[in-house]
Amino acid sequence: MREKAFLHSVKLLCLLILLLFIPVTVLSQKKKKKETETEVVKDSTDSKKGKKYNDLVKKGTLKKGLFNIIQVKTDVYFEIQDSLFKREFLIVNKLSQVPFQINEAGLNKGMNYENKIISFYKDTIAKKVWVKTYVPKVSSPKEDAITASVIDNFSESVIEVFDIETKNNDSSAVVIKVNKIFDGKQKSFNDVLSNTGIGGSVKSDLSYIESLKTFPKNIVVKSQLTTSFSDGTSSLPITLGVTTNIILLDKTPMKPRFSDNRIGFFSEKHWYFTDAQQAMLEKELITRWRLEPKKEDEERYLKGELVEPKKPIVYYIDPSTPKQWRKYIIDGVLDWQAAFERAGFKNAIIAKEPTEKDLDFDVDDVRYSVITYAASPKSNAMGPSVVDPRSGEIIEADIIWWHNVMTSLQSWMRIQTGPIDPKARGNVFSEEHMGEAIRFVSSHEVGHTFGLKHNMGASFAYDVESLRSKEFTAKMGGTAPSIMDYARYNYVAQPEDNVTVITPKIGEYDKYAIEWGYRWYGPNENETARLNEAIAKHQNDPIYFYGEQGSDIDPRSQSEDLGNDAVKASEYGLKNLKRVVDNILNWSYDKDQSYYQTGKLYIGAIGQWQTYNGHVLTNIGGVYLNPTVHGDNKQSYVPVPAAMQKRAVDYLVKNVITIPQWLFFNDVLDKTNPLKDSPFGPYEYTPYTMSRALQYDVMYSLFSDDRLLRMTENELYQRNKTNEKVFTVNDLFQKLHQSVFAGTIQNKSLSILERMTQKNYVDVLIVSTNKLFEKTDVKKTIQIEETLQMPHLCSLNEAHMARNINNSFLKRVTEVTSDKKGELSKVLQLLRTKRSTGDQSTQNHYRDLIQRIDKALNNTTF
Structure with missing residues (x-):
């Protein structure tokens, strides 16, 4: 047990x-x-x-560059190196293909429609890559306290997010799938429909990525994006070829140069904050290329020697450009060499056709500045640029050259120079003659890509009589000291003057502007002081005057005008225009062809007449707006002299109030009416309807509230300041009244045209007066002024940059109302006295006008 x-x-x-x-x-x-x-x-x-x-990588293809691109069938991946996170990139979107419907609307290949700065941020916790954007127009010193507030009040916005699909083998980069930003599913990188004004949304199932290329500093992605467009009766498919460039920006932006309103450069607004300020500082950075001497040439450059720039400006000619025009386009670019030599650089500009050495050449690639040729019925050319908004540095230039620009050139030359140049008379010009015109347009548009704005005030520098001098025009090289003016061809010179240099060329102002914008200054030089000295040196010389585009106040800064006296220049122009009208049938003759070319030439002549009217009209109530600074002893506002305003009214009385029968009623009408192209075919204008509408347009502008208010302001200010003679609103009405009602005062029977003029006069006063009290809408007439006037180039929006005097506040309690009603009362009194004079048609006319004015003035007696 x-x-x-x-x-x-x-x-x-x-x-x-x-x-x-x-x-x-x-x-x-x-x-x-x-x-x-x-x-x-x-x-x-x-x-x-x-x-x-x-x-x-094994399943697809790998392309190495800024971002490595991996493509597996239709899936596209970006491999982003860690070193590129938080760097700044510029997205540039362009049209690369357009269908018929868009072409006709004026959107064409090469047009840049959307740019923005982005940065990529890696989120290791959420395993995502965020993309943010911001407006790079605010700066502050890093060490200042206010910088923390600047960061918080001008922060970035998230526009896109991607899942991290994987890492590369050494974990130095992440891979993201990017289809959605290029195939139309997301608008974050490319909102083509909104930014071109088409509207609607992309049909992603009918859209796809077409091709991808990556280079050391940029990526080029081409897509085909489809939407639909309704014409009111049916829905039409529209597929746009779009190209998105993603560009790596330099860590340190180019040193900016600040704009000056005495010289015309495009600019980027920028706000500056510092602790020491009492108010935020706003400046504008001019847009310009980064043109610098090589390091080894800096000392030679500063001594005044010409040196080659570190990186020249290179323009490529689109291979689709017709061969016969390429030489002239290139010559137009190279004509600017002399201007850059003034700034100290030789061989600063290169213009060439792409060759086999340019293996990667692509019109849509931002590494190439291209003069893109657009097959389109549009008659235009323009020269925008891609700009780094942080500094104003021009990265790439896009000149769009529409094929039909030659129709505008031919119209200008034929109407403005046909009387003095036999080469400019036919329906078709010689290749050489058209080529020289193309060279002029090339120079003008390239000037924009250097950062130069239009200088509409340049042509005012030349005396009108000088434009009739063969010696002067040969010496000065054309019609104005700047090719950036719209000083087209010499319509002032008469046949007996034998002037031969009639085409605009790069002038003295252009060279001065390029030197101001591009001269390089060493680190020990006071750049601001040097730039101010350069302007001050020429401030009293009209050749260097800069006049902003878009001003309808300053008669010096007008489009399509010549010389320093609009009345005299227009009188010379009319003499030549009469010669054109006398020869319309001969110059447009083409056996067995219709009178289409005849009608087109005829409406062009009428448009030129209307252009002259506008040039003269701006002087009435006009003010010379001078860009001034403290210490220059110049007046900022100078009313147009009274004598000039009187002459301007006399011109309009003679050539508009009295309808020129040589222009509107002549032998051409036996064959054709004036013809204007429209989407539905040529549109015919009858002479009575056209003359009535165009006369009305001039009268309405003449009696515009703003013009009369400027005249009132001038009368008040000038009479309180000096005893100088002033041209008043009463003076204006007295001159017009005596002309318009001359036949009535003399008890004559009135012709149809005289009755037409009186009706226009009275209706303009009634409509514009009632408009002050919001009883009627703005005049409703046939809007044909823009249709008829000579065509314009450059769709660059500069109008918002022009100075504007705001005198529109409470117009109904200004003298304008009293003046217009007073004139209506005066007319009414005259008509009541004369209503029984003249023939039956005249008496009917008077009774009609009396009733209209009675109603407008709220009178009850008849």
């Missing part, structure tokens, strides 16, 4: 010992197993990561 009990005790003890050890062993084994599993999982993760990246 005892032995049994002992054995039993031993067994129990062994069992207890076993029980004590088993948990330790099991736990130990479990722990080892867990540790092993963890290692396996870790290895597996690395393996899967590497496997996934390698599989992507």
